[in-house]
Amino acid sequence: MSSNSNYKAGRHFLQIPGPSNVPDSVLRAMAKPVIDHRGPEFPALTQSILEKLKPVFNTQSNVFIYPASGTGGWECALLNCLSPGDKVLAFETGHFATLWKDVAEKLGLHILWMPGDWRHGINPMLVQEKLTEDSNYEIKAVLAVHTETSTGVTSRIGEIRQAMDAAKHPALFMVDAVSSLACTEYQHDDWGVDVTVSASQKGLMLPPGLSFNAVSELALERAAENQGMHSYWRWDAMLEHNQRGYFPYTPSTNLLYGLEEALNLLHREGLDNVYARHSRFAAATRAALAGWELENVCLNPAEFCNSTTAVMMPEGYDADDLREDILSRFDMSLGTGLGRLKGLVFRIGHLGDFNELMLMGTLSGVEMGLKLGDVPHRTGGVQQAMDALIGS
Amino acid sequence: MSSNSNYKAGRHFLQIPGPSNVPDSVLRAMAKPVIDHRGPEFPALTQSILEKLKPVFNTQSNVFIYPASGTGGWECALLNCLSPGDKVLAFETGHFATLWKDVAEKLGLHILWMPGDWRHGINPMLVQEKLTEDSNYEIKAVLAVHTETSTGVTSRIGEIRQAMDAAKHPALFMVDAVSSLACTEYQHDDWGVDVTVSASQKGLMLPPGLSFNAVSELALERAAENQGMHSYWRWDAMLEHNQRGYFPYTPSTNLLYGLEEALNLLHREGLDNVYARHSRFAAATRAALAGWELENVCLNPAEFCNSTTAVMMPEGYDADDLREDILSRFDMSLGTGLGRLKGLVFRIGHLGDFNELMLMGTLSGVEMGLKLGDVPHRTGGVQQAMDALIGS
Numbered sequence: 001m002s003s004n005s006n007y008k009a010g011r012h013f014l015q016i017p018g019p020s021n022v023p024d025s026v027l028r029a030m031a032k033p034v035i036d037h038r039g040p041e042f043p044a045l046t047q048s049i050l051e052k053l054k055p056v057f058n059t060q061s062n063v064f065i066y067p068a069s070g071t072g073g074w075e076c077a078l079l080n081c082l083s084p085g086d087k088v089l090a091f092e093t094g095h096f097a098t099l100w101k102d103v104a105e106k107l108g109l110h111i112l113w114m115p116g117d118w119r120h121g122i123n124p125m126l127v128q129e130k131l132t133e134d135s136n137y138e139i140k141a142v143l144a145v146h147t148e149t150s151t152g153v154t155s156r157i158g159e160i161r162q163a164m165d166a167a168k169h170p171a172l173f174m175v176d177a178v179s180s181l182a183c184t185e186y187q188h189d190d191w192g193v194d195v196t197v198s199a200s201q202k203g204l205m206l207p208p209g210l211s212f213n214a215v216s217e218l219a220l221e222r223a224a225e226n227q228g229m230h231s232y233w234r235w236d237a238m239l240e241h242n243q244r245g246y247f248p249y250t251p252s253t254n255l256l257y258g259l260e261e262a263l264n265l266l267h268r269e270g271l272d273n274v275y276a277r278h279s280r281f282a283a284a285t286r287a288a289l290a291g292w293e294l295e296n297v298c299l300n301p302a303e304f305c306n307s308t309t310a311v312m313m314p315e316g317y318d319a320d321d322l323r324e325d326i327l328s329r330f331d332m333s334l335g336t337g338l339g340r341l342k343g344l345v346f347r348i349g350h351l352g353d354f355n356e357l358m359l360m361g362t363l364s365g366v367e368m369g370l371k372l373g374d375v376p377h378r379t380g381g382v383q384q385a386m387d388a389l390i391g392s
Numbered sequence: 393m394s395s396n397s398n399y400k401a402g403r404h405f406l407q408i409p410g411p412s413n414v415p416d417s418v419l420r421a422m423a424k425p426v427i428d429h430r431g432p433e434f435p436a437l438t439q440s441i442l443e444k445l446k447p448v449f450n451t452q453s454n455v456f457i458y459p460a461s462g463t464g465g466w467e468c469a470l471l472n473c474l475s476p477g478d479k480v481l482a483f484e485t486g487h488f489a490t491l492w493k494d495v496a497e498k499l500g501l502h503i504l505w506m507p508g509d510w511r512h513g514i515n516p517m518l519v520q521e522k523l524t525e526d527s528n529y530e531i532k533a534v535l536a537v538h539t540e541t542s543t544g545v546t547s548r549i550g551e552i553r554q555a556m557d558a559a560k561h562p563a564l565f566m567v568d569a570v571s572s573l574a575c576t577e578y579q580h581d582d583w584g585v586d587v588t589v590s591a592s593q594k595g596l597m598l599p600p601g602l603s604f605n606a607v608s609e610l611a612l613e614r615a616a617e618n619q620g621m622h623s624y625w626r627w628d629a630m631l632e633h634n635q636r637g638y639f640p641y642t643p644s645t646n647l648l649y650g651l652e653e654a655l656n657l658l659h660r661e662g663l664d665n666v667y668a669r670h671s672r673f674a675a676a677t678r679a680a681l682a683g684w685e686l687e688n689v690c691l692n693p694a695e696f697c698n699s700t701t702a703v704m705m706p707e708g709y710d711a712d713d714l715r716e717d718i719l720s721r722f723d724m725s726l727g728t729g730l731g732r733l734k735g736l737v738f739r740i741g742h743l744g745d746f747n748e749l750m751l752m753g754t755l756s757g758v759e760m761g762l763k764l765g766d767v768p769h770r771t772g773g774v775q776q777a778m779d780a781l782i783g784s
Contacts, residue, residue: 011425012425012427014425014426014427014428016428016431019429019642019645021426022425022426027422027423027425027646028423030419030423030599030646031419031420031422031423032419033403033404033406033413033414033419034406034411034412034414034593034599034600035404035406036406036408036411036725037411038728039408039719039725040716040719067459067460067464067600067601068459068460068464069459069641069642069643069644070641070642071623071624071641071642072459072460072624072641075622075623075624084621102623103623106621106622107621107622108621199642201426201642207422207426207644207645207646208426208429208459208642208643208644208645208646209459209601209644209647229476229498229500230498230499230622231495231498231499232463232464232495234498249461249462249463249464250411250461250462250463250600251600252461252599252600252601252644253600253601254419254422254599254600254601255599255647324432327431327432333427333428336430
């Protein structure tokens with residue numbers, strides 16, 4: 001490598017809402033030599049991972065692991081259970097809900113699309129209303145994004161399930177928990193979720209490259225009846241091979257090494273402590289926003305989000321200019337505004353392998369950036385976050 | 393980790409025909425912290441990789457990189473260009489050719505399947521004959537596996553292209569180069585291949601988790617006309633984002649770090665030297681087989697393979713018993729017989745990050761295993777391999 005006058009000393013602050021910072025021990029685990037994925041050692045790795053992964057989803061059902069991004073996990077859930085022409089109910093809670101809807105459309109599904117303002121989660125009453133209207137049970141699945149990474153709004157999955165039950169509707173319930181898993185307690189079984197889609201690069205503290213589907217018995221049955229024309233994502237093949245500790249095609253061995261180490265770290269801390277930590281950092285971040293007198297994108301306190309906080313820029317100021325200034329001056333990456341929020345918001349990721357002082361470095365970088373960029377705000381957000389953290 | 397009385401000192405010999413051994417510098421590159429895949433640094437990584445990757449395929453066309461296994465790359469090629477009901481011509485050269493055919497069937501394609509004996513590559517004359525018979529151009533694609541990992545037989549892709557040209561047939565030419573790429577010279581452009589499918593874990597010396605499609609202009613045009621119901625694999629989205637140095641969804645950042653380092657290593661050695669090295673090791677392995685008086689699965693010298701050599705067991709002896717003995721006694725993984733060759737053959741992988749003394753360790757392990765297992769053979773294969781290596 002040639003010398004670089006732009007060399008930055010110290011650690012980069014990766015405070016986008018994922019990929020999140022990866023613990024050193026996870027990076028080191030990934031650097032172990034590859035082993036034979038058909039050899040006798042492999043099933044112990046597979047089984048150890050699946051056993052440690054299920055409590056993260058709070059499920060007794062099957063969790064399938066794919067060499068893919070979260071986007072692949074969306075396609076996997078839809079292709080296994082649904083057929084072209086099937087109707088699905090989906091909600092515009094933000095950019096990723098919209099992208100999942102776009103995938104569903106490309107797969108030939110018919111989307112009943114409920115517009116939203118990108119500042120609220122899914123309204124459970126609307127779910128109940130739409131399902132009750134659908135007396136012929138034409139809707140085959142309800143799609144919900146748990147934590148909208150683009151807005152920092154968390155939909156109330158348990159209440160949506162209650163609404164589905166109240167409507168006595170047989171649609172499958174599919175949830176994107178990409179940004180919430182291992183940051184917020186997630187109850188795949190108790191919430192009656194049929195398919196939970198997630199990925200490696202957020203609360204699981206891994207580099208991107210693995211995607212997950214947690215799958216209820218009902219969803220497995222629907223998949224068995226469904227003769228969809230696909231192959232890579234088929235749950236039946238995954239299940240059959242996983243039961244022997246193998247995979248139907250070459251798995252991402254080194255990302256699996258990393259996953260095992262990440263799960264060890266999560267369980268060592270204790271999942272309840274992991275969730276409490278994320279919740280504390282999210283609250284301190286909101287305290288900083290209040291101190292700066294900047295507005296949270298998320299309007300409903302019941303929908304605040306443990307993983308990320310999206311911040312409205314004062315009118316007339318560009319969020320991406322601020323982000324660029326902060327990156328070049330303080331070597332910190334913040335999340336960009338996505339879709340209709342482009343330029344209007346920046347997002348602070350506070351998820352994954354993250355602690356108090358990393359949070360304070362992050363919030364200090366934001367406050368100094370606001371000051372250097374002459375963005376209207378009140379000084380004191382950093383102070384208020386510290387007060388929140390130490391409970392004074 | 394608890395203590396383990398089965399602890400094995402020294403390096404494991406991973407001599408399956410891929411995943412292959414990963415260079416330490418590639419493992420270290422993968423252990424770098426994750427960066428923002430939407431940030432300003434990312435395009436330089438993407439562009440550096442694509443620039444260094446194209447000479448490995450010998451192409452000026454686009455190479456697309458997916459977070460997926462090679463199996464995903466097969467599906468990607470088929471879904472982009474073909475529609476359910478389309479006819480494809482495919483050849484039973486071995487286990488992986490059969491698996492690709494199975495994927496094509498699941499996608500609703502109509503397969504014209506040419507049976508084979510798993511000991512020969514594709515007969516170019518048969519290609520010409522079948523395409524000439526197809527005067528209505530119903531065949532939309534010809535599928536060929538370059539190096540059959542299950543048999544160590546390499547089909548002559550250039551000659552197959554000539555046969556297609558002689559038949560003046562417009563079918564697309566799709567080639568699986570998973571096990572050959574970066575082991576044997578591969579000529580995507582000169583051979584007129586429309587889609588080359590490959591993966592990270594063989595000659596590219598990476599862990600598994602990335603898949604590639606190199607795509608001709610003609611294939612891109614066919615894809616643009618094709619309204620297939622899929623989303624994850626779409627070339628158009630990949631092309632559009634890659635042109636700006638990004639990806640349409642979260643890429644496997646750390647595997648991309650590893651890929652850049654692996655490409656640096658290949659180009660530092662020089663691709664011609666890489667191919668010559670693989671060819672020399674393959675020839676030395678065949679010299680060992682001759683010394684042992686054991687039979688190569690591959691019967692045609694024009695179809696010998698640089699990546700792997702599949703060895704016929706003497707009748708009445710189980711190849712997997714031998715493999716298990718060698719693994720427990722010498723900590724070396726050899727490839728199992730796949731499909732109809734189960735138990736009948738073992739496979740020696742000699743690809744990737746591999747040198748003379750690693751090869752000699754490998755062949756010595758096989759010879760000692762044969763002796764300890766009382767498998768009929770002549771002593772002296774190791775000696776003949778050394779003679780082949782030093783040219784005496």
